[in-house]
Amino acid sequence: GACCSYRLRNALHPLWQSPLTIPGGTRQSPINIQWRDSVYDPVLKPLKISYDPATCLHIWNNGYSFLVEFDDSADRSIIVGGPLENQYRLKQFHFHWGAINEWGSEHTVDSKFYPAELHLVHWNAVVYPTFEEAVMEGDGLAVIGVFLKDTVIEFDVFDPSCLLPPCPDYWTYAGSLTTPPLTESVTWIIKKQPIEVDENQLEAFRMLLFTSDGEEEKRMVDNFRPLQPLMNRTVRSSFQ
Numbered sequence: 525g526a527c528c529s530y531r532l533r534n535a536l537h538p539l540w541q542s543p544l545t546i547p548g549g550t551r552q553s554p555i556n557i558q559w560r561d562s563v564y565d566p567v568l569k570p571l572k573i574s575y576d577p578a579t580c581l582h583i584w585n586n587g588y589s590f591l592v593e594f595d596d597s598a599d600r601s602i603i604v605g606g607p608l609e610n611q612y613r614l615k616q617f618h619f620h621w622g623a624i625n626e627w628g629s630e631h632t633v634d635s636k637f638y639p640a641e642l643h644l645v646h647w648n649a650v651v652y653p654t655f656e657e658a659v660m661e662g663d664g665l666a667v668i669g670v671f672l673k674d675t676v677i678e679f680d681v682f683d684p685s686c687l688l689p690p691c692p693d694y695w696t697y698a699g700s701l702t703t704p705p706l707t708e709s710v711t712w713i714i715k716k717q718p719i720e721v722d723e724n725q726l727e728a729f730r731m732l733l734f735t736s737d738g739e740e741e742k743r744m745v746d747n748f749r750p751l752q753p754l755m756n757r758t759v760r761s762s763f764q
């Protein structure tokens with residue numbers, strides 16, 4: 525059946541060599557978003573995003589992706605509204621991409637992959653004292669997912685606001701981190717409209733390495749987790 529093929533795919537995927545399925549996981553990510561099965565929820569508010577570019581700290585390669593990290597010691601770059609009960613602080617953003625433009629995103633829409641997906645990771649500093657604690661709690665994190673598609677536009681990596689598409693429409697569902705520790709702590713907010721980046725930008729991602737100096741070079745590509753079963757979840761949409 526579908527579920528065992530998921531387990532098989534998780535087990536075989538190069539990035540997930542070790543058994544990285546959460547035993548008994550019921551809200552794993554990523555998932556395929558079937559547009560016609562998503563349910564418009566009029567109670568969902570618009571997502572309010574206010575980022576201060578001055579909170580951008582540094583960029584580094586953590587072996588899975590490259591992260592642009594932000595100063596989250598105060599409520600300077602935050603999101604509020606949408607499906608969220610509290611405001612959440614921006615901690616970092618990173619991307620997932622493929623070796624070619626045919627795949628690379630973690631979530632899919634009607635089984636369509638995008639060449640890459642941006643994740644803006646936020647944590648609930650209203651309820652939890654540290655990010656590390658929020659990572660372990662069901663309402664600890666909120667990640668905005670933005671699909672990247674291929675065209676000719678440059679983007680300024682350090683102002684995260686310009687990485688967001690103008691269209692306010694999004695889907696939302698209860699999910700998990702897509703890399704270890706895979707904790708089921710993420711309220712996913714997936715923007716309906718992709719942002720456009722040019723081929724050179726995608727090629728630049730593919731030049732990055734999984735390995736560090738001295739190791740045999742492995743290009744950092746296909747750093748996306750296989751799709752996970754929807755199980756007993758409904759994806760809500762903020763639009764009709």
Ligand SMILES: CC[C@H](C)CCC(=O)Nc1ccc(S(N)(=O)=O)cc1
Pocket residue numbers: 643645655656659667700701702703704705
């Ligand atoms: C001990 C836990 C550690 C502190 C967690 C470090 C962390 O931030 N992990 C993380 C963040 C985001 C994603 S994703 N791809 O957006 O779902 C995946 C993994």
Ligand SMILES: [Zn+2]
Pocket residue numbers: 618619620643702
């Ligand atoms: Zn991610």
